[in-house]
Amino acid sequence: MRKELTPQQLADFENSLRKDPAAQKLRELTVERTNQMGGLTLELLRLVHGVYWGEPYLLTFEEAAAVLGRPVSELMTLYDQMADEVRPVWMATPEYQKWKASQPSG
Numbered sequence: 423m424r425k426e427l428t429p430q431q432l433a434d435f436e437n438s439l440r441k442d443p444a445a446q447k448l449r450e451l452t453v454e455r456t457n458q459m460g461g462l463t464l465e466l467l468r469l470v471h472g473v474y475w476g477e478p479y480l481l482t483f484e485e486a487a488a489v490l491g492r493p494v495s496e497l498m499t500l501y502d503q504m505a506d507e508v509r510p511v512w513m514a515t516p517e518y519q520k521w522k523a524s525q526p527s528g
Contacts, residue, residue, distance in 0.1 A: 424485060427478040435473050444512075444521035449474050451508050451515075463500045465490060470501070 427435070439446045453474050456467045469486040472479045483501075487494045512518050 425480045427473065427480070429478070432473065432476070432478050442521075443517040444515075447515050447517040448508070448512050451512050452504070455508050455511075456504060459504060462490065462492070462497075463504055466497050466500055467504070 439449060452467070452471070456464050466486055468475055468477065469479075469481045469489060470483060472481070481489070483494050483497055487497055490497070
């Protein structure tokens, strides 16, 4: 079932990103790349990560598959392709490097 966020929950999400520059950078890069990719990838991400675009909802991949009329496996492949492109770019950012340096090694 589609998870609708309250205005307070959406505001809390935005506030949490402001406190975490690495997470904010990941969102920016994800939105930028997904907008460039367009098509089904953009439709998918806008459903499963609606909050990245300021939308007050989150869908599971199963729910997105039902909305889009596509198999979950196809959507997971699209998501993974997008993430595989964004991840190395994000990991090279100063925001990520600062976050990584702040984590306990182990």
